[in-house]
Amino acid sequence: MFKIRAVAIDTYPENTVFLPRHDSGYGAEQFQALRKIEICHDGTSILATLAIMDDEHLLQRGEIGLGEQAFRRLGLPEGTRVTIAQAKPPASLEAVRRKIGGDTLTDDEIAAIIRDVARHLYSPMEIAAFLVACAAFMTTDETLALTRAMANVGNRLKWDAPLVVDKHCIGGIPGNRTSMIVVPIVAAHGLIIPKTSSRAITSPSGTSDTMEVLANVDISVERMRDIVAHEKAVLAWGGRVNLSPADDVLISVERPLRIDTYEQMVASILSKKLAAGSTHLVIDIPVGPTAKVRSHNEAVRLRKLFEYVAGKVGITIDVVLTDGSQPIGRGIGPVLEARDVMAVLRGEPNAPADLRDRAVMLAGRVLDFDPRIKGGQGHARALELLESGAALAAMERLILAQGPQQQPMPLGELTFEVPAPRDGRVTAIDCHLIARIARLAGAPMEKGAGIDLLCKVGDPVGAGQPLYRIHATSQTGLNFACELAGEASGYTVAA
């Protein structure tokens, strides 16, 4: 029996428990060899990674320390008596081992793995093993089982409407913030589009990060229902409504490893749509040399996998292949993207045309799901709703309903302009590099950090003319971004 004590150390995303070496009763090395221990109290328990505390001042005799994550997840007051035990590896790991050995898993086995992942019973190492084993070989039926399993472990939203539409981009293109234009267009038309989206994990901004510049996105399921009832739409952070907690855990390992298999992507996206209650979905797959999907053939394979799984889980899907050869719009990073989005909605003359055209096209495909719309007339209807100001009005109502942002969100005032190395023409922009530079500048955590693109592919430039401007809110952020931009700007300028 130990008394718990909070230790003010943040080891995100892992739980950490601090055990005094002098007082463990059981040789600390023995626990150490196991690395993970289980902390139990009255039927509640969490798993935590073990650290041995050799500083005798930090913990009293008979105490164990819990890091911030562990203390929060256990949710008990300091001084509570707990017992500890060696963590038993989750039983579903046996199925993972069989998958590593090349076996095909049953629906039940996949469901058990996903349940244990959602309960944080897997370590990053074990998750990596599962993901890589799946990357080696995964049948379409396993992908389908994975999709269903992930949708089943979280919340499921239900909407009282025959048609609940959504639009999703597979990502990878900086500045491609079309959702914040598509949603108000579709809402203005009158279809229900309750859009939940993620925060950025490795990109410089997610739809939630950008929307948060304008309005609150941390919205409970109950308030989402209210808002959708009045506004037909919502633009909320999906993490709050816990639609696919297992997917959130898997993503925390997929991203640093850059495991981006089509099977994982399809299961991740469709499980969330299924849990969110979507009936009709437009998927945007950008194709380009630095995009996630690099050839037309690959895009077709991905499209077919989306269509197969969506069909089996009962979602009507329209997969659109789009130009993913360079960033969309000009701003990259939350404040800069919000600026572009509002410029398009307001019909400002300098609004980025590529962002506008892409959003109208996608909104048109969503509107084509409406049986009242004549075949192929979605695009014209979307354009009309944008040009008439109806979409802007819908967005303004949505911002009011969600709660306008109260914090000032200024653009980062520390700037650096990256110059063209020679006279010529911009022939390519590397989406991946531009995203990394924007991220180093501080996006998305620093809302005002990011990149403002001053030229796009095809533009003529003179030597020394600025290609893009880096915005940062701290000198360290600016330095990190400039360092990478100095090594590789992301722009190709040909004479």
Added chain:
Amino acid sequence: MFKIRAVAIDTYPENTVFLPRHDSGYGAEQFQALRKIEICHDGTSILATLAIMDDEHLLQRGEIGLGEQAFRRLGLPEGTRVTIAQAKPPASLEAVRRKIGGDTLTDDEIAAIIRDVARHLYSPMEIAAFLVACAAFMTTDETLALTRAMANVGNRLKWDAPLVVDKHCIGGIPGNRTSMIVVPIVAAHGLIIPKTSSRAITSPSGTSDTMEVLANVDISVERMRDIVAHEKAVLAWGGRVNLSPADDVLISVERPLRIDTYEQMVASILSKKLAAGSTHLVIDIPVGPTAKVRSHNEAVRLRKLFEYVAGKVGITIDVVLTDGSQPIGRGIGPVLEARDVMAVLRGEPNAPADLRDRAVMLAGRVLDFDPRIKGGQGHARALELLESGAALAAMERLILAQGPQQQPMPLGELTFEVPAPRDGRVTAIDCHLIARIARLAGAPMEKGAGIDLLCKVGDPVGAGQPLYRIHATSQTGLNFACELAGEASGYTVAA
């Protein structure tokens, strides 16, 4: 610039750096998203996992804390000024990603991965990704490249002799401590057998753990040379001589995941033998229902892989398939195994016959490498050296040369006898379960902990008669072991 400060927290095996939240200059969340940072001073650097310190009393302004591993690995005094940077993922990870995608890697790519692994640039998650990708598909030439790469990153031992013999068991059978009998027999014959072995990672004892009950095993390369020059042999801990540092890192992930592919096993074993300068090698592959290799066909596939890679790297190999259906000997755990080994060498009447027979057989196969021995006469020669006491004398000299153990190593006095559930006959003993129970009792960290088998397969037992005795040195260890033994004893007793 930060000043380093030692923080008395042990986060084995990972390096940890503690950064104060209030004083990082750069948003801690931004580092946090990256998880790993690089700590640099004058050309030296280490990578460490980031923890954010919210307790303002533990670190002064301008300080960063280093956990025990990180402080040791950086090797600089407290107060040294260091800079920090985001850790760049190792360049060789791109090859790992291609391997995940199903590619075959070149020798150079595998060498680069192994160099970066040895330098601790890979996280456990990244190592798991590499291992599982290799488990999915690996050519024999990749296995060969992996073997060479692992041998190349550590020390290489050279011996001034045409014949340097060794013997290795792939493991998995508790109590199978034949090396400590084979080595003195072979040394008594006069062949050079410089045996380095590992400590147990997930088993209840490694050869080094058991040998350490009798003598010092932490021996420098220079002293190894001296000892081998006089005694023809040594029984040393391989970790000290750093023969395959990359393999040690890979093993730290393979073991908890129980990734035990033949390719990894062959590369791991042969890289160490290559680095240790062995020219002739006997490999023992136990085959049994709870052993690592479970069928004759599998054993043959593994044998062929050993033969292919050994042939290419110039090691003469003799692969022996042995009975792996139950533990060998009676004692499991360092002190108990040392007792059995010495009983065999001393020719005591109650010495375990199976351990003795297995060791003599393997020693005979090693002696058959000697061109002066007539074909097939190795076994008789081995038996003669054991029975004459020559092997015991060789072992006694070796213990003196390595330095006899000065610490008392008593058997654990806390005991529990696991009873037979019914009258009948022992029909099976689960090697894997018995090993886990011995480990829970405290072996190998607690030398005196372990299991003493009182019956073996085929023995008649009466209900309640003890099957084995658990020895522990702490009540917690005894409780853990008894808990598992209560769930599943590892013995099958049929009426």
